[in-house]
Amino acid sequence: MASNPNLPMAQFHLAGCYHNEVGVDQDYTKAVELYRSLADRGIPQAQIALGRCYENGEGVDQDYNAAIEWYSKAADQGSEDSRLHIVFLRGWFSFIGHGVEQSDVDAFHHWQEVSTESVDPVIKPIATHMLGWMHYLGRGTVRDESRGIKLIRENKSDRFPLGEDECLAGYDASRPITSASRRFYQLCELGCDRNWLCRHLVAICLINGFGAAKDEAKAAGIFEQLARDGHSDSQFWIGECYDRGLGVLVNESTSLHWSSEAASQGNSYGQWTVGYSCLNESGSNEARTRAAAWWKKSSEQGNRYGQCWLGVCYSNGYGVTKNIDTAVNWFRKSADNGHRWAIENLRRLGQWP
Incomplete structure (x- = not known):
């Protein structure tokens, strides 16, 4: 019937x-x-x-x-839903030059329209995530790293579980394969031969099992090639791979090499991890001073991880003169960006909420 x-x-x-x-x-x-x-x-x-x-x-x-x-x-x-699906696809086609002239500006405006107007649970989070990258890298719009990171962080959801931790800060974990994550991976694969960011995002998907089965070795291979091409976010990620044995054998010197390369290009996540490496060398006063200096560089770019660790330095007098008020200031900046450990440190100091 x-x-x-x-x-x-x-x-x-x-x-x-x-x-x-x-x-x-x-x-x-x-x-x-x-x-x-x-x-x-x-x-x-x-x-x-x-x-x-x-x-x-x-x-x-x-x-x-x-x-x-x-x-x-x-x-x-x-049908507005159907119209926005067309706009969404045209955004990707413009981004990777698929059948049209490559244009970051056109891609940005298409994705902005979808992010603002769509309610579709698949295309809206993908468009918003890509807007985050466009702001972060200054592609198709004026560069604004903090705005891009905030978009990527706040766009994370159960349906699209790819936020700042998993995408930018090197925290890998298995993620459920959803319709949105599968579609995202397919679209990034479509642009792999034409766009370095698509290749980088494919590697992020593979390292997290986001939209595809986990393949750490393949991800590490992509990160390393892109790192050799000079892309600081890929340099940071391959440094993390060598640090934790993700698809490659653990190699501390190689990890530090790539993290330092990213940090030298001003990558705030690379600066944050180089700070860690300084402490791991000896824990001496000199090492703590260098660590605090790297975390200050990271913090001044709005990196919530660097801000939290700079707060630790001021709270304990590691590499800087102990100053609880300054520690609270950095912890609060980090906490305002959602860093849970910064919130715990403020609670310990009686400064939260």
Whole structure:
């Protein structure tokens, strides 16, 4: 009864059951067949669903042109969701130069529109995450690292569990594969041959198991090549790989080499980790002084990890003159950016909340 052509919405929901494995075995091909029969009759919900199947390569060969064609049919009927899917894809095409001239400015404006106006649980967080990178690197807009980091940090959610810790600060952990994470990984792969940032993000996905199975060795290989090309965020990450044995053998000297390379380019995360390395050398007063100096450089760029450790230095007199008021100031800056250990230090000092 549900597949009766006189009951189009029942047929649409049945297609969704096949697509999402609800009450029946998953069958993308059957879902596409049902969606297409409805899309050909001009039903916008089915046109959008069919467009997504073409975009994701589910039940059909992946075909972005066909996806945009079906999205356009729904958009012509007033579907804002479909229009924003087109804008989202055009953002990626502009970013990687896929069928159009490469333009960071166009990519930025497309993603900004999606981030601001979409409510889609897949494309909205991806667009917002990429906006964070654009601000952080100054691509398509004026460079504003703090704004970019804040966007990446606050965009993290259960559906898109890739925030500052996992993306910029080197904390690797297995992440559930969600529709948004899988789509993000696929789009980054699409741009791998044309855009260094896409390659870097593929490596981040692989190191975290974000949208794809974990592959630390492959991730480390990508990071190291990009590090040799001079990209400071990749230099920081390969330093972390050698420090913790992520896809490579632990090698402290190689780790310090790459962290120092990142730090010398002004990378605040590299400066933060070089500070650690100074303390690990000996714990002497001279080492503490150098550590505090690196954490100050990191802190002055708004890095919440560097700010917390600079607070520790002032709280204990490590490499600087002990000053509780200054310690509280740095802890508060870090805490305002959500650093939990900074909050604990303020509580210990009776300064939180």
